[in-house]
Amino acid sequence: MKKNELIKEVSKSAGISLMQATSALDTIMVVIRQELIGGGAVRLAGIGTISTVPTKKRMGRNPKTGEAMEIPPGRKVRFSVAKELKNTLNG
Known part of the structure; x- marks a missing residue:
């Protein structure tokens, strides 16, 4: 599954817009990246x-x-x- 496919599935499952799902996924990825860079x-x-x-x-x-x-x-x-x-x- 690619990122765009994941966004569509999240949007459909959560009943939110594609824009909201994209924003949520992008934010999650930034937080994960920051945690790993910090050694967590x-x-x-x-x-x-x-x-x-x-x-x-x-x-x-x-x-x-x-x-x-x-x-x-x-x-x-x-x-x-x-x-x-x-x-x-x-x-």
Whole structure:
């Protein structure tokens, strides 16, 4: 499902206009992004948790030259599926 399809479904299900649904979804995305940038996590009951985890410095290779290079430490986004959703999906 793409963002536009999600907006249409939210609009229809909640009985609100497309403009209101778009605004609500955009606001939710901004809040989630800000929470992750700040190092926090977002827990969505029944769906899962979106969080960030640190990555260590590691060695990699330049794909063009094959030369070894150091990849600096950073953070990546992780999504952990809620147990009940995982159980539902796996029957």
